[in-house]
Amino acid sequence: MWDPETEIYSLYVGQSEGLTERLRCHESPSYHDKYPSLHYHVWDARPADGSAWVVLAQAEQMDAVTRNLLEAWCSLIFQTLQIKELLEYLPPGTILFPHAGTHLNVAHPLWQGFAKSKGDIYASAESGERRRIFSDLIRNSEGENREYYQSLIRNFRDLKYSAKCSLREYYLLADRRRVASVCASSRKRTREGILHGVDKKVTKGSGRLSVKFCFIDLRLPHSLSRLIPDEVHVQGFLTPDLNPNLYATGATSEDPARRLSIQLTIEGRQGRFRVWITAGGDQTAKQINTLVEILEGVPDEEIAKRPRRFLGRNKYKGRLRTSYTSSFNAEA
Helix, strand or coil: CEECCCCEECCCCCCCCCHHHHHHHHCCHHHHHHCCCHHHHHHHHCCCCECCCCCCCCCCCCCHHHHHHHHHHHHHHCCCCCHHHHHHHCCCCCCCCCCCCCCCCCCCHHHHHHCCCHHHHCCCCCHHHHHHHHHHHHHHCCHHHHHHHHHHHHHHHHHHHCCCHHHHHHHHHHHHHHHHHHHHHHHHHHHHHHHHCEEEECEEECCEEEEEECCEEEEECHHHCCCCCCEEEEEEEECCCCCCCECECCCCCCCHHHHEEEEEEEEECCEEEEEEECECCHHHHHHHHHHHHHHCCCCHHHHCCCCCCEECCEHHHCECCCEECCCCCCCC
16 A cells, blocks of 8 residues: 555555455455454555555465465565564564564464464454454464464554554554453353353452452342352342342332342252342442343443443543442433
């Protein structure tokens, strides 16, 4: 890509067994959405800039290792890799170009023969599932495979400190998507866990007992401290109106919290028994207001606009710590 007014350009070296199809994908907005990457981010961010495709080498037949070596060689010639890779693979004393380390190749081509294909990783439409697959690849891989996946993480994180604005923007955009994905996955687990019942570890300390869902701590009665083991089964029940066994006894008539009850199933020396639990206080009611709306799938943006709600930390929304919306004026 080349912007003649600012003389800013971005280079990307790639390879393909079918050049025509590859170029068609590169020019397809839907393909960009399905397979997000740094070079697509930069292309989409500067649509007015011109693009040019240059064939550097071609052959009738070429195995994967040879293609990787050829791509790596071209990446070093044009210095399109990240700066750490250039310093490691270029001969000592090599003069780096002015834009070296700011181009668009994140993964070193030599490792690509060990990579699970991008199509496999992105086969799931849910970003949380893609993250899980990638995490599994790192945990379950050894040797060159593991080094490849870890190098992707290192090189991606280095983009945060890049001298090039577009690379820093890509990192922030991807990190924002990651935060949103983690939040969405946590909320999904919370909904499924509470409404269907789930075993949770009990946090014990400072005279308090609690179990955690998302960023919300459910307080357990201190009177049960001698009976509650390290893990309990927790299940919530939502009713259309006032719940006869409501958990948050400080809830007002307008609070969603008045519709949720929490039941513990406890296994102990005295056998197995169930108990409805309660917790008082205005802050508890506000936390359960938020929890009820998470269970009902209300978006975070809507929850933050409503009064008497508990909000989790989110650096991209300016919330550096947990907070509460007021009783009269909801947070914008």
